[in-house]
Amino acid sequence: MQGPWEEREGVLCYRTGGGVELYRLPVRLFPELDGYVYLVLADSHRILVDTGSGLPESQADLIRGFEVVRDRYRRPVGFEDLTAILITHGHIDHFGGLNFVRQRSAAPVFIHELDRRVLANFPERLITVAREIRGFLSHAGVSPQRQSVLLSMYLDMKTMFQSTPVEGCLDDGQRLFGFIEVHHTPGHCPGQICLRIDEILLTSDHILAHTTPHQAPERITRYTGLGHYLDSLRRIAALPGIALAFGGHEEPILDLYGRVAAIERFHRQRLERVLEICREPRTIAEISWALFGRQYGYGVLLALLEAGAHVEYLYDRGYLQVENLDQLEQDPNAPVRYRRL
Ligand SMILES: [Zn+2]
Ligand SMILES: [Zn+2]
Numbered sequence: 001m002q003g004p005w006e007e008r009e010g011v012l013c014y015r016t017g018g019g020v021e022l023y024r025l026p027v028r029l030f031p032e033l034d035g036y037v038y039l040v041l042a043d044s045h046r047i048l049v050d051t052g053s054g055l056p057e058s059q060a061d062l063i064r065g066f067e068v069v070r071d072r073y074r075r076p077v078g079f080e081d082l083t084a085i086l087i088t089h090g091h092i093d094h095f096g097g098l099n100f101v102r103q104r105s106a107a108p109v110f111i112h113e114l115d116r117r118v119l120a121n122f123p124e125r126l127i128t129v130a131r132e133i134r135g136f137l138s139h140a141g142v143s144p145q146r147q148s149v150l151l152s153m154y155l156d157m158k159t160m161f162q163s164t165p166v167e168g169c170l171d172d173g174q175r176l177f178g179f180i181e182v183h184h185t186p187g188h189c190p191g192q193i194c195l196r197i198d199e200i201l202l203t204s205d206h207i208l209a210h211t212t213p214h215q216a217p218e219r220i221t222r223y224t225g226l227g228h229y230l231d232s233l234r235r236i237a238a239l240p241g242i243a244l245a246f247g248g249h250e251e252p253i254l255d256l257y258g259r260v261a262a263i264e265r266f267h268r269q270r271l272e273r274v275l276e277i278c279r280e281p282r283t284i285a286e287i288s289w290a291l292f293g294r295q296y297g298y299g300v301l302l303a304l305l306e307a308g309a310h311v312e313y314l315y316d317r318g319y320l321q322v323e324n325l326d327q328l329e330q331d332p333n334a335p336v337r338y339r340r341l
Contacts, residue, residue: 001251004244008072011065012252014244016198018042020179023073024246025065029053029093035249037062037097038202039069039077045177046077047084048107049195049202050248054096054160062097079104084177086170087111088204089189090118090125092160094248099162108167110176112184114223115191122163130155132220133301140304141283141335150301185236187229188213190221194236199243206232207259209250212266214302215309226267226313233260267310271319274310281323281337284308311338 005014012024023039030053038049052058070076082105087095090111098109098119111119118125130151137147170176170193172184181196185206195202205213218225236242237260245253253259270291277290288295288307295303314320315338322328323337 003252003254005252009068011068011072013073014200014246016200018179018198020197021075022197022200022246023065023069023075025062025069027052027061027065027097028055028057029096030055033093033249035093036246037065038246039065040180040197041075041077042177042179045083045179046081046107047086047177047180048082048101048105049086050088050094050204051085051097051101053093054098054100058097059100062100080106082107084168085109086176086180086195087115087119088195088202088248089192090115091189091205092157094204095119096161098164102164109164110168110170111166112171112191112193113169114186115189116166116169118191119164119166122161123158126155126158129221136217136220136308137304138333139284139336140288140308141285142304146300150304153298154301183235183239185232186223187225187232188215190223192232196239196242199241201236201239201242201245201256202247203236203245203253203256204248207236207245207253207256207263208247209253209259211250212263214306216305217308217312219308219312220305224309226309227316230264230267233264236260270310271314274307274314275319275340278320278338278340281339283335283337284311285335287311287338314338 005012010026014022021041025037027035027037029035037052040047052062079101085107134147134151170182174182176182183194185192185194188205192206194206215226215229216224237257242256245256274287277287284307288303291307292303319341320338321341323339327334
């Protein structure tokens with residue numbers, strides 16, 4: 001893809017109007033997921049934004065990215081030169097490589113306070129969220145056997161990260177190091193942040209060039225959910241003068257405002273579709289099936305969560321009602337059936 005940047009051996013470099021150098025290092029995160037780590041150079045600041053997943057191929061790509069910046073761009077920056085590590089949100093594909101980086105760098109780690117405990121106590125987050133997911137799956141009409149399979153897949157992540165202390169917080173409206181503006185954009189993740197540097201915005205997983213970022217119901221984790229997400233989209237749309245955006249995955253976004261409008265439209269259409277499906281009483285599992293068809297492996301859980309986020313949004317705002325109140329009164333474990341009002 002062509003744009004107002006340079007690209008050498010897969011590492012893209014963009015210089016902002018204020019003279020900040022941004023390097024985008026490509027990393028393989030998981031077998032089916034690629035993404036980017038960013039290196040920001042300004043005056044004496046050497047800032048790493050995200051760390052990759054921590055899997056061996058992700059670590060190898062990170063090392064290679066630094067080598068390209070050193071050899072092809074003539075900027076000799078090593079892990080030991082980093083002055084700060086910023087984590088854009090508490091998802092493993094963005095922070096899983098933190099232990100690897102910390103073995104090589106004494107730089108302080110920053111994350112939004114709503115995701116701080118993900119880093120500081122990773123098993124706690126996984127185990128407490130798993131409990132909430134179990135409640136959600138039962139509500140959604142997923143059988144107990146299936147619930148156990150899905151939850152064990154989720155808890156498999158437990159061995160992927162060793163908890164680590166956090167030195168600093170990224171707060172909404174903060175001007176970090178005098179040149180990075182922090183915007184808190186909860187929805188995809190509670191502590192999701194976007195970072196503005198001059199005319200560019202690092203959107204992480206809040207806004208991606210092609211994929212509509214994944215949503216889950218707020219009943220599982222506070223500050224997620226479609227309501228927060230759509231509010232956060234509007235907050236970004238109201239920021240003037242963003243010429244270019246870089247996501248945590250996929251290509252740079254040349255028209256950020258157009259992309260925000262397209263994602264909003266996409267969710268409005270999906271909400272309409274859920275209302276359509278709920279002309280007859282439906283469980284979330286049935287709605288997920290009607291929206292996404294058969295899914296496999298972890299995709300089953302992602303589809304249920306996405307459907308659940310849309311149902312929750314509509315129910316909270318009075319567009320859906322619970323159809324089987326009598327049954328729920330008798331049996332607290334019965335799945336909830338929703339019907340369009
Ligand atoms: Zn994410
Ligand atoms: Zn991601």
